[in-house]
Amino acid sequence: MDYCYRHPDVETRVSCSSCDRPICTDCMTPTPVGMRCPECSRERTRVTSGPAAISAANSAPATFALIVMCVGAYMVEIATASGGLNTSVNSMISNFGLQGVAVADGEWYRLITGGFLHAGLLHLGFNMFALYFLGRILEPSIGTPRFLCVYFASLLAGSFGAILLSGSLVVTVGASGAVFGIFGATFIIARGRGMNTIAREIGVVLGINLLITFAIPGISIGGHLGGLIGGVLCGMLVIAGERGKLGSSAKLIEYGGFAAVAAVGFFAAISISEPVSQFQLVPALVSLLPL
Numbered sequence: 001m002d003y004c005y006r007h008p009d010v011e012t013r014v015s016c017s018s019c020d021r022p023i024c025t026d027c028m029t030p031t032p033v034g035m036r037c038p039e040c041s042r043e044r045t046r047v048t049s050g051p052a053a054i055s056a057a058n059s060a061p062a063t064f065a066l067i068v069m070c071v072g073a074y075m076v077e078i079a080t081a082s083g084g085l086n087t088s089v090n091s092m093i094s095n096f097g098l099q100g101v102a103v104a105d106g107e108w109y110r111l112i113t114g115g116f117l118h119a120g121l122l123h124l125g126f127n128m129f130a131l132y133f134l135g136r137i138l139e140p141s142i143g144t145p146r147f148l149c150v151y152f153a154s155l156l157a158g159s160f161g162a163i164l165l166s167g168s169l170v171v172t173v174g175a176s177g178a179v180f181g182i183f184g185a186t187f188i189i190a191r192g193r194g195m196n197t198i199a200r201e202i203g204v205v206l207g208i209n210l211l212i213t214f215a216i217p218g219i220s221i222g223g224h225l226g227g228l229i230g231g232v233l234c235g236m237l238v239i240a241g242e243r244g245k246l247g248s249s250a251k252l253i254e255y256g257g258f259a260a261v262a263a264v265g266f267f268a269a270i271s272i273s274e275p276v277s278q279f280q281l282v283p284a285l286v287s288l289l290p291l
Helices: 050-059 061-080 091-096 100-104 110-116 121-142 144-166 176-192 196-215 221-242 247-272 278-284
Strands: 029-031 034-036 171-173 288-290
Touching: 050 121, 061 091, 061 110, 061 121, 061 144, 091 110, 091 171, 100 110, 100 247, 110 144, 110 171, 110 247, 121 144, 121 176, 144 171, 144 176, 144 221, 144 247, 176 196, 176 221, 196 221, 221 247
Parallel strands: 171 288
Antiparallel strands: 029 034
16 A cells, blocks of 8 residues: 555555556546646646557556457457448357357357447447546556456446346347446446545436436346446445455455456356257347347
């Protein structure tokens, strides 16, 4: 645990995204690329190009890597589809989309791969837009390893929720479960660190997205809610560790908690997945829910 450079008696795990000095909640200024100390926040933002522009990606490497992976997977979907940009039915989704009957048959990897596939360009665009802005806020503020733990724990929790509420026959794809988890974690961590303004803003956007989830037919409600719950639990672990409630082994307990959330989502999804006969499987192939 570090101590704020302006308040030596205050412990913190957050560092300025610009100068890397440890800062407490009273000294933090939220920016799109993480938290900044009072001195760095007063500096005017300079537009850079060329090699200097790489620094933006360096502040949130996992966020950009996940976006590249999702976009790359979509390019493969287009290449294997017969309908151009309409990728709702293609071999990638058939072989790697989330479906309970396939998971029950031993294809457990679908619990993860389904979160990197998308049913169309608009579906991909919305998810990557949200991941880009949320990731650039959350990842620099908690570190890349913890960010990845939150992301994949939320993804698996979302997979469990999708199968639980949609059933084993429906095919589900999309990164929304993980993105909703990042929404939830960002909200909880911002509130826990006393950044009520940014927490309110995230809360409003999250509320709008939940309203859309329930209002528009064809969206995986279980995937969104499952991912959100997973992210909230991970965010609570981060705040508990920062407040000293996890004891001297805070980091170990924190990562153990992340693993527990992921494991519960993984094994619970497998346990509720049910195999069906070939006759029952035929109509299931025409069902597709964006996650």
